[in-house]
Structures are given as structure tokens and as C-alpha cells.
Amino acid sequence: MENNTKLNIENLDLFYGTKQALKNINMNIKEKKVTALIGPSGCGKSTFLRSLNRMNDLIENVTIKGKIEVDGEDIYNSSDVIKLRTKVGMVFQKPNPFPMSIYDNVAYGPRTHGIRDKKTLDKIVEESLKGAAIWDEVKDRLKSSALGLSGGQQQRICIARAIAMKPEVILMDEPTSALDPISTLKVEELIEELKDDYTIVIVTHNMQQAARVSDDTAFFLNGEVIEFRDTKTMFTNPEDKRTEDYITGRFG
Amino acid sequence: MENNTKLNIENLDLFYGTKQALKNINMNIKEKKVTALIGPSGCGKSTFLRSLNRMNDLIENVTIKGKIEVDGEDIYNSSDVIKLRTKVGMVFQKPNPFPMSIYDNVAYGPRTHGIRDKKTLDKIVEESLKGAAIWDEVKDRLKSSALGLSGGQQQRICIARAIAMKPEVILMDEPTSALDPISTLKVEELIEELKDDYTIVIVTHNMQQAARVSDDTAFFLNGEVIEFRDTKTMFTNPEDKRTEDYITGRFG
Amino acid sequence: MRKLKENILKSAVYLSAGFTVITLVVIVGYIFMQGISGINPTFLFSNYSASGDGGILPMIVTTIYTVLLSIAVATPIGILSAIYLQEYAKKGKLVTAIRFATESLAGIPSIIYGLFGGIFFVVTLGMKYSILSGSLTVAIIILPVIIRTTEEALKTVPQSYREASLALGSTKFQTLYKVILPSAIPGILSGIILSVGRVIGESAAILLTAGTVAQMPGTIFDSARTLTVHAYLLTKEKGDIQGAASIGVVLIILVLILNTIAKVVAKKLNKANY
Amino acid sequence: VGCGSGSSSNDGSKVTVSGSTSVGPAMESIAEKYQADNQGVTVEIQQVGSSAGIKNTIEGTSQIGMASRDLKDEEKNAGLKETEIALDGIALVTHKNNTVKDLTVDQIKGIYTGKITNWKDVGGKDAPIVVLSREDGSGTRDGFQEKVGFESEALTKEAQISDGSGNIKTTVEGNENAIGYISYGYVDDTVNMLKIGGVELTPENVKSNAYAIARPFILVNKEDSMTEQANKLIDFILSDEGQKIMEGKGFISIK
Amino acid sequence: MLAKSRVVNVSKRDNKNGNEGKYLAEKVAKNVFLISALIAVISLLLIIGFVFYKGLTPFLFKGYSFTEFLTGADWVPSADKFGISSMVAASILATIGALVIGVPVGILTAVFIAEVAPKRLAKIISPAVELLAGIPSVLYGVFGLAIIVPGIQNIFNLPKGQSLFAVIIVLAVMMLPTVISVSETAIRAVPQAYKEGSLALGASHIETIFKVVLPAAKSGILAAVVLGVGRALGETMAVILVAGNSPVMPSSLMDSVRPLTTNIALEMGYAFGTHQEMLFATGVVLFTFILILNIVLNKLSNKAVD
Numbered sequence A, B: 001m002e003n004n005t006k007l008n009i010e011n012l013d014l015f016y017g018t019k020q021a022l023k024n025i026n027m028n029i030k031e032k033k034v035t036a037l038i039g040p041s042g043c044g045k046s047t048f049l050r051s052l053n054r055m056n057d058l059i060e061n062v063t064i065k066g067k068i069e070v071d072g073e074d075i076y077n078s079s080d081v082i083k084l085r086t087k088v089g090m091v092f093q094k095p096n097p098f099p100m101s102i103y104d105n106v107a108y109g110p111r112t113h114g115i116r117d118k119k120t121l122d123k124i125v126e127e128s129l130k131g132a133a134i135w136d137e138v139k140d141r142l143k144s145s146a147l148g149l150s151g152g153q154q155q156r157i158c159i160a161r162a163i164a165m166k167p168e169v170i171l172m173d174e175p176t177s178a179l180d181p182i183s184t185l186k187v188e189e190l191i192e193e194l195k196d197d198y199t200i201v202i203v204t205h206n207m208q209q210a211a212r213v214s215d216d217t218a219f220f221l222n223g224e225v226i227e228f229r230d231t232k233t234m235f236t237n238p239e240d241k242r243t244e245d246y247i248t249g250r251f252g
Numbered sequence C: 001m002r003k004l005k006e007n008i009l010k011s012a013v014y015l016s017a018g019f020t021v022i023t024l025v026v027i028v029g030y031i032f033m034q035g036i037s038g039i040n041p042t043f044l045f046s047n048y049s050a051s052g053d054g055g056i057l058p059m060i061v062t063t064i065y066t067v068l069l070s071i072a073v074a075t076p077i078g079i080l081s082a083i084y085l086q087e088y089a090k091k092g093k094l095v096t097a098i099r100f101a102t103e104s105l106a107g108i109p110s111i112i113y114g115l116f117g118g119i120f121f122v123v124t125l126g127m128k129y130s131i132l133s134g135s136l137t138v139a140i141i142i143l144p145v146i147i148r149t150t151e152e153a154l155k156t157v158p159q160s161y162r163e164a165s166l167a168l169g170s171t172k173f174q175t176l177y178k179v180i181l182p183s184a185i186p187g188i189l190s191g192i193i194l195s196v197g198r199v200i201g202e203s204a205a206i207l208l209t210a211g212t213v214a215q216m217p218g219t220i221f222d223s224a225r226t227l228t229v230h231a232y233l234l235t236k237e238k239g240d241i242q243g244a245a246s247i248g249v250v251l252i253i254l255v256l257i258l259n260t261i262a263k264v265v266a267k268k269l270n271k272a273n274y
Numbered sequence D: 001v002g003c004g005s006g007s008s009s010n011d012g013s014k015v016t017v018s019g020s021t022s023v024g025p026a027m028e029s030i031a032e033k034y035q036a037d038n039q040g041v042t043v044e045i046q047q048v049g050s051s052a053g054i055k056n057t058i059e060g061t062s063q064i065g066m067a068s069r070d071l072k073d074e075e076k077n078a079g080l081k082e083t084e085i086a087l088d089g090i091a092l093v094t095h096k097n098n099t100v101k102d103l104t105v106d107q108i109k110g111i112y113t114g115k116i117t118n119w120k121d122v123g124g125k126d127a128p129i130v131v132l133s134r135e136d137g138s139g140t141r142d143g144f145q146e147k148v149g150f151e152s153e154a155l156t157k158e159a160q161i162s163d164g165s166g167n168i169k170t171t172v173e174g175n176e177n178a179i180g181y182i183s184y185g186y187v188d189d190t191v192n193m194l195k196i197g198g199v200e201l202t203p204e205n206v207k208s209n210a211y212a213i214a215r216p217f218i219l220v221n222k223e224d225s226m227t228e229q230a231n232k233l234i235d236f237i238l239s240d241e242g243q244k245i246m247e248g249k250g251f252i253s254i255k
Numbered sequence E: 001m002l003a004k005s006r007v008v009n010v011s012k013r014d015n016k017n018g019n020e021g022k023y024l025a026e027k028v029a030k031n032v033f034l035i036s037a038l039i040a041v042i043s044l045l046l047i048i049g050f051v052f053y054k055g056l057t058p059f060l061f062k063g064y065s066f067t068e069f070l071t072g073a074d075w076v077p078s079a080d081k082f083g084i085s086s087m088v089a090a091s092i093l094a095t096i097g098a099l100v101i102g103v104p105v106g107i108l109t110a111v112f113i114a115e116v117a118p119k120r121l122a123k124i125i126s127p128a129v130e131l132l133a134g135i136p137s138v139l140y141g142v143f144g145l146a147i148i149v150p151g152i153q154n155i156f157n158l159p160k161g162q163s164l165f166a167v168i169i170v171l172a173v174m175m176l177p178t179v180i181s182v183s184e185t186a187i188r189a190v191p192q193a194y195k196e197g198s199l200a201l202g203a204s205h206i207e208t209i210f211k212v213v214l215p216a217a218k219s220g221i222l223a224a225v226v227l228g229v230g231r232a233l234g235e236t237m238a239v240i241l242v243a244g245n246s247p248v249m250p251s252s253l254m255d256s257v258r259p260l261t262t263n264i265a266l267e268m269g270y271a272f273g274t275h276q277e278m279l280f281a282t283g284v285v286l287f288t289f290i291l292i293l294n295i296v297l298n299k300l301s302n303k304a305v306d
């Protein structure tokens, strides 16, 4: 199973109205690896990430060309978005727990998928919270609102909420940018653990973070992928001058 | 005039309600130098910066202890906030030009201070825009809305607006965090130039930026100043382990 | 199972929207069908006559007087109060009291305002049945509307504008009238338009304070009859549904025009901003 | 605010009248003619109901009150002068399709006190009677009850209360089972007007007392708030010309 | 206007004495704003004062019993009988009935406009709903009298159509625009992040609306309900035309009723002395209802925000 392709992106173009935000992206994202997307603000990282679970469908006037395959199946040629999003979970930049109890947040996904049995739900919630390394902090107040938690805790609740669906891929859009250093460390440790079971794609503004957690890295600039290779090579020996400039901090 | 103290902060404590956000800050900010404030999110950088021109007065339930002197005068012991803010200008993290023309934005400050003469205003506006390195880009459309400009241009308009008041100190709260790399570079170059005439205090999340533009750097952590020294020493040879960790990217 | 539930909910949404739209079409359609034939230049532009072949000009004029006067009284007070609540007041008993007062005012039925105006303005202050009494009464009715909408408009002005202005050494008041108010104008305007609609549509309160004199008013101290009161009396006394519907057509068109103006102006002002 | 008294604008050229909505329309016609004849004079007519008109006159808000009923004791004690200006027949109206065209006063009483509840009991088809009445305090209602001979308390609880002749008419027009009463001046061909004891409602029959349910219209005033024009207005109403206008509006001259 | 008094032409840096004028203007402005705000409070106090004074006179000075007034079954002013229990019941039943129909329809329509309808359609419906809000209530009454009342009479084959049911329908329709537009605003204010969070978990659009969006908007929706209740409880002119106005305790939906507001408007023109004061007393009861409602719902919506 080593190094199997989980997501395959071919010649992907994306337009907001007439404005092209992604240009001819080609990428192979490997199963059970962490792939980091880096690049300056506005270069298209989030846009690309959101294409992978068709979140861009929500935005009007988006045109997409090219192909994205998950497990070899073209996601834009299938009409079952729900199935796709069940398989490809997402954690957003800003922690966005629902305004409900912690328990209900994590149980939300399973419930919409028809799981009603209290015992089963309890088990899923507990496992997911444990998986997101937050069980100990919240196990005594599962019924209290998720909005009362700190940013880092909220973000881990969101991760728990995502893994409660047992997805195969988890997309993370700058999951630590709103967090303090300690929470950041926890989330990073968590990513380490998660990659045993999940394929992870993570957007980050933080070079060090990319270096620390990812196996592969893609550098985006102005909607294009300038360089895409294994993280170690990328950070020690980048091929493209622009990549080097960016990594060494010549840009914002 | 070399190395005169412009701002002197002694034993500054600040509380939001009962929560202490700044703990016993002591700092000497030198005239016509750039002082950078770095530190993880939530450590109190903005809070500190906003204390320097009493912007925290706008927030309810803020308690301040200790002393802040500008040119030897205790700002919290004087009732003339207007004078203070005229002397200590501010540029915010998010570019926030007023919804008016470019000209009116820059002329806003002088006008509120009673300058009505068209010629004088014209001169101030031109000088300020030149000083903010944006005159050439906007000179032909001074009457058009400032909101129609790019983020980087807007930020430079805000800088022009601040220097139109001929302040002595300019506070900048992450002035480039919303900008693309090219705009960031321009603003950084500008800071270089401005320091000939102004005392500048800048908050930044970006280590490289702090290293590039500042003379002195203060590292904040959890409301305390862990280390405060000249930038070069700080980045090459930090004294505190935590500073080192932060600078080398062990934190988010 | 999941599909079924989904479909039920979806149907409920569509049915409700359908119900609303049909209601709207039926009501407006009915009023137009009954009323459109009665509308002609004589009806719109000639003086009222007891013999029945006159027009509604005095009512149109009265309606305009009432709208202008009540707006002129309520708007400044409303806007200034909203500014106080939103920009100056710190949380405390006073603010709670003011908020509670405005919210309660908003919830009181207009018939109670009518009772109040009928004693206070008409008798106690000696203003008698007059456009003035009526206008002051409806001014109180619309006060909470204007306060609320202005507050909302002020809330939407980004805090960053305030900070930017204050950081330049401007006073709060300068900040207010140079930056905040201009940005809030579209919202404030829509509140005023909403109030105009309320004034135009009011009958109970006006009837008890402005009276029902069916003549061209000379001054605001005269009693007179607004369009809505006229429609009410036509229905009640004469059973003249068609006449009432004709006035309804006039009123609907008036409201439509006002709403459109409000939108256009708001958009224009917004354009100036962006 | 607080512009003292609105009456400051009343230099005697304005006559203020308020009260009964039954009298109102006729008074509007009178006023139109009177203003045309006397340039510069305005006659202001408020149709707010008999009681409000009387109250306004007592309080001085109006100079003249219009009433379609007799004064109550409380009101009489306030020192009001009464002037009868016309007679009005109260018409009983039913739906156009109703086959009942004639009722006796007793039958009407039976219907309004709830003893007769089906049209078949008064010669119509088998259908419930929907009784319509005016609101308590209405001059028309007072006059009707007095002539038919029952008190408000006896009015059937099932009665629908409509404020204003127009609403009664609209309701009767749309309901085959309904019966209501309105002032003669408001009757038109959208409804069917009943004979009472075989007597039709005509001005002659009212004058000759042959039609049973009629009442006077009166004006009330307080001497001290009367102006020259106000007195002249009352004189005008009582003149032949004034009475003719009243007749034109469907009321019955007292001459 | 006030700040014009500022000292002109103070150049920067050396304005040592230039700011006193500004601080003074600041103070004056603040007080002007405060006084304006107090006018709202004063109006409310005045209204309470007048209505209560008038309305409580019979009970305080004339020996009538307030309990009998509230619980009495008969309302025959000319026989000195003033009991409003049937009207209190009518007001409550009519309001509840209107809520039961108007609130769900209103909220679901708001959902349609804000979430489901294509933008173009929403752009037509939304102003149309505003128009519905702008139609004077008298016209709703006319419409009710001419269409709804005969409709009920014919459909249910009744002797007459004026009834509690007619009142409920008219009120439900009248509260729609308020409920719709306030809920719509609340729904639109729900952060996109909640929706995305739900959709990303594989929930469908409709599931997202009902499980996340509506609960998140509940404080705004509650406000819509508050305003709707206010409208239903306070509406007069439309109700008077379709209620039948018999002051009897309703025992079925098809009975004629006389809600509190109607009682006031119906007889105000004809009332005199004690009768008139009793109408004010009716106003006091109505007013108290609305104040209590306001307080309770305020508390509720504060809770919903937390």
C-alpha cells in the first residue's frame, strides 16, 4: 500500500468569474502521507484545497476545468457530493464548531448519516475526541457548549468532528493560524498521529510547520504550482529560485 | 539626538476586566529608530501598542497601572488625549482607509485640526503621499475612492494619512500581514525611509520582517517582555531559550 | 428514510414560500381589481365633496403634511438617541432603561397611542383634533423604529473607521459626523422610509388625534383626514369597498415608490463608498 | 411642541362640529353649501360618534355636537342646549335573495333578543338568522332598541357587532342569513329594505309616525362657546334651504 | 454643528491650548444625545401615566372591582356591566392561532428566500414581502371582509364567516412580512463557516439549514416572533372587520370574538364617562400583556444569545 496515489489532480484550472485562480495544476497526493501547501497570500492554496471536496460549489460563478480523482474516481463527474464529502473531511482555518454542545458537535456527522443509537454515538464521540487528543480536557463537560472552549480546543473539536465521520482524507486550511503556540504544538502532534490512518492535506503559512509535519510540499505562486516534491528536498535544496526566496523569507 | 529615549515605559500592567494582559513591562523606545514587537498570537503585542496612544481607552473595563512617558510626559496623567494622538500616529493591521476619496483621507487629520486652506492642504496631501511612496501611483486620481485601491496601496494611504499629521511616533500593528509580497516589500522600504524622521514601533508576526527592518526588538510571551535588545543580537544570539525557540520557529 | 425527511422539509419550505407569494398576489390583486377603475384625474386631484363625486386631494395633502411633520419631529430625536445608545452610552442602568423603553414603545398597539394622544395632545395640551396632534402621536409611534434602524446602521460601521479617526487625534464628535454618520446614512434612510410607510398606514391613532374633517387643511392646527383614515371611514360608514380599494391602490403605489427610492438612494450612497 | 391652544386660529370664522357618523354626511353637505354662501367661513366636521361629539362639546373641543340619540342624564346635566334638526328612519336590511320582505316590530324584537333564530319562523326558508347590531353607545342602536322595545342587556349574545352602517351593509350584502339595521340615509340597492308591519320606510311614513322605527337627529351646544357663525349655521340648517339639503341626503325634514 | 466652534487653524505640534474647545463641544454633544434618548423614556412614562390614570380611575375612585372586570363574562356598557374575560381569551387565542400559522410559514419562507431560492427569484420575493408590510391594516380588513369571511362561510357551510378563525388567518397573514424579514436577516447573519462545517461533513443543504443554520439563528428568529406577537396582539383595524365582535367567550374556532384592541376601537367614539374609562382599562390590560411579553421574550432572547 506504500505510496499509493489517493488524490490525483490533472490539468486543473479554476476561475472565479473571469479571474483565473488556479492554473494547470497537476499533483499526486499520496495515501497516508501529509502533503503541505505553502505559498504567499492569495496564491490559491485555499481555492485548491476547497476544490478537493467541492466546497467551491457553494461559490457562485466558479468554473472548473480539468480532473480531480479520489481513488481513481472523477469527483466532478459524480453527482454524489455527499459521499465525496463524507470521504474527504475538512478542518477550516478558523475553528468553526457549531453553536451546540461538544457532544452534539462531534455526533453531528454520524447523526446526519442516520446513526441514532445512543451507545454507538457515545462510542464514536469518545473515540473521535480521543483521536483528536482532547478527550481528557472535555470528557467532564461534553454537554456544555463548544463555543466556551479556547481556540485551540475548538480547533481540536473540529478535528474530532471531522474524524468522527471516519473519512479517508482530511483537508486542513491553516488549522493553527488562529492558535497559540501550545495549541499549535498539540495540533501538530495530532497530525503526526493521524497520518497513520488518514491522508492529510494541509495549508500553512508557516514554513517551519510545513517542514516539521509534512512528507510532501507544494509551493504555490499566483495560482500555479511552482514546485512539488518531498519536503526534505524542498526545504534543503529547492529547485526553483522563487521557492528558495519564499522559504528563506524573502516574501511576506 | 542619537539614541535619545522617546517613549519610556515603566512597570506597565494592563488588565481586561480581571484578566491580566500585560505584566510589568519596562521598555525604552529610542527616537528615530524602528522597534519591533514580536511574539506568538495573544501575547499582548497589540495591547501594548494600543496603550502607547491610549487607544485602549475605547475598550470598557480596561485597567492600566504603571507609567508611559512620551518625551518625559506621563500620558495617562494628562487629560489631553487629542494632543497625544496627534503626536503618536497609528497604522492598523487591516488597511482601513475611510470611505472617501484618496485626497480626503489624507486631508482628514489636518482638517479636523482646523486647517481649511486649500493650498496648505494640497501641499500636505502631496507631501504625505510622497512620503508614503504612493504619490506616483495615485496622483492622477486623488478624487477617486480610496476603497478602490489594492490592499497594499490602501495600507500606504493609511501611512500617508498618519504622516500627514506630522506625528513624532508612528505605531504600526502588523501593517503587512494583509498584503501580498510585493506590497509588503514596498511598505518595508518605506519604513526604512520613514525612520529618518519618525520613531517607529512595529508589531509583526514575521521574523524575517523584524530582522530586516528593525533596530531593536522586543519578544513578548504571555503578556511579559521576555527579551528586549538590539535586533541583530536578538536574532543571532538570543539570551533566553524561549526567544530562541520562537525565532527559530519552534512555535506557531 | 434520510431522503424522505429531506423531501418533507423541502416541501414545507416550498409550500410556505408558495403560500406567502399566493397571499401577496391575491391581496394586491384584489385591491387592484376593486380599486383601479375608480382611479382617474378627478379622483386624484379634485377637492372632496359630500355629494360623492369629488376626489381625495385633501386626504393626499393631509397625508403628506402628516408624514413630513412626524418625520421632522421623530427623525432628529431618533437619530440622536441611537447615537447616544450606540456611540456614547456605557452599559448601565440608564441604557437598560432607555433600551427597554424603546423596545416597549415598539410593542405597544397603535390604538393605545391613539388613546394617549387623544388625551395628552388633543385635550391636555389643547391642540385639539389637528394634524399637529396626529403627527406628534405618530412621531412617538415611529420613534422606536428610527432608533432601532439607526442603531443597526451604526453597528455596521466598521470599528476600524472609528479607531482610525480617533488615532488621528479627532474627537469623538468629529469622528461621528465626518466618518460614522456618512457611512451609516443608507441604513438610517431605510429606517426613515420604513417609518414613512408606518405613518401612511396608520389609522387608529390618527383617527383619535387628527380627527376626520374631510377638507383641505389650511394649517397644521386644523383637523383633517388622511388617506388611510378616509379608506377606513369609507368602509365603515358607506360600505364603499371600491372606494377604499382605490385609495389602497394609491397607497400601494406610494409605498412601492418609497421603497424603490430608498433602495436606489441607499445603493447610490453605497456606491459613493465603494 | 406645546403651541398652547390650537383654537388661537379660531377667530370666529371657524365653526367646529363633531359627533354622530349618521348625521355627519348630511352635515358635510350643509357645510359645503354654507361655506359657499359665506366666504371665509370654515365648518369643520368630525365624524367621531354621538357620544364623543357630545363629550367634545362639553369639554369645548367642539362648538356643536351631533347626536343621533337622546341625551343621557349625565350629559343633560352638563348644561347642553339641544336642537332637533331632522328625523331619521332606521331601516331593517336583509340580503337581496331573502324572501322575507315584511316583519312586525314584535318579530324584530324576537329576532334581536334571540327568541326567534330561524328565518322559517318568520316566513322564510329554513336557515339560521344572523343578527347584526351596531356597537353599544351608537345613536342608531339606542334609537333602534328604544323603538323596538328592548335594552342592550337583552340583545342576543350571538349578535355580530359592526361599527358603522357601511360594515353592516357590506356584511348583509354578502350573507343571505343576515339582518341588520342602518340609517335611512345609507340604504341603497345592494340590500333589501324590509317593511315593518306592512309599512314601507318613506319620509312621509316617518313624518306621519306610520313607520315605527324612527328617531330624531339633534345638535347640542353650550351657549358660552357659540360664535355668531355657529349660531347662524344652526339657523341655516333649520331654514327651508337647510332642510332641503337634509332631505336630499335621505333624512326627513322636521318641518 | 456643535464642533464648528473649534478653534480654527491650530497648526500641529504647538497646539498647547487648542483642545479645550473640542473637549467642551464633546461634552455638549454628549448631553444633547443623552437628552434625545431620554425623550423616548419620557414618552413611555407619559403614555403609561395617562393610560393607567384613566384606566384605573373606575377601580380606584368609583368602587368597581378590578377582579370582576378581568373575570366578568358580560360586557354591556349601557347596563353598567364591564367584564372582559371573553376578550382576554379572544386576544390570547387569536394571537396563539396566528402564531401557529404565521411563525412556521414565515420562517420557512425566510429560509426559502435566504437559502433555497435562486438569487433572482429571491430578489423578486423579498421586496414583494416588504410591500406586504407596507399595506395599511385597514386594507387587510377590507380584504378579509370581502374574501376571507365569505370564504369561510361557504367552505365550512356556516351561517356567517366572521369568526376567531377569520381573525387568525388575517393576523397570520399580517404578521408574515415582519416574521419573514426579521428571520431572513437572522438567517443571513449565520456565519458561512457553520454552513461549510456542516456541508464538509457530508450533510445535505436542507439538513444543514435545519440542523445548523436555524438553531444558530434562533435569537434573531425569536426576535421575529416577538415582533410578530406584538403585531398580532396589537392589531385593531383589520380585526374589527372580520371578528364579528360579539363579546362572548369563544367555544369554537367559528365563534365570533371580540379581542381587546377591537373593544377599544369599536366603542371609543361612543363611550362616555365610566364606559370610556373602562375602555382605557382595557388598554391597561392590553398594555400590561405586551409589557410582560416584552420582558419575558427579552429574557428568552438573552438566553438564546448566550
Ligand SMILES: Nc1ncnc2c1ncn2[C@@H]1O[C@H](COP(=O)(O)OP(=O)(O)OP(=O)(O)O)[C@@H](O)[C@H]1O
Pocket: A016, A019, A021, A039, A040, A041, A042, A043, A044, A045, A046, A047, A048, A059
Ligand atoms: N469567492 C471568490 N471570488 C473571487 N475571487 C476569489 C474568491 N475567493 C478567492 N478569490 C481570489 O482567488 C485568489 C486565490 O485565493 P485563495 O483564497 O485561494 O488564496 P490563499 O492562497 O488561500 O490565500 P491566503 O493565504 O491569504 O488564505 C485570490 O486572488 C483571491 O482574491
Ligand SMILES: Nc1ncnc2c1ncn2[C@@H]1O[C@H](COP(=O)(O)OP(=O)(O)OP(=O)(O)O)[C@@H](O)[C@H]1O
Pocket: B016, B019, B021, B039, B040, B041, B042, B043, B044, B045, B046, B047, B048, B059
Ligand atoms: N477587548 C479585550 N477584552 C478582553 N481581553 C482581550 C481584549 N483584547 C485582547 N484581549 C486579550 O488580551 C490578550 C492579548 O491580546 P493582544 O490582542 O494584545 O494579542 P496580540 O499579541 O496582539 O496577538 P495577535 O498576534 O493575535 O494580534 C489576549 O489573551 C486576548 O485574548
Ligand SMILES: [Mg+2]
Pocket: A045, A046, A047, A173
Ligand atoms: Mg486561504
Ligand SMILES: [Mg+2]
Pocket: B045, B046, B047, B173
Ligand atoms: Mg494583535
Ligand SMILES: O=P([O-])([O-])[O-]
Pocket: D020, D021, D022, D023, D049, D050, D051, D067, D068, D134, D137, D138, D139, D140, D141
Ligand atoms: O354614528 P351613530 O349615529 O350611530 O351614533
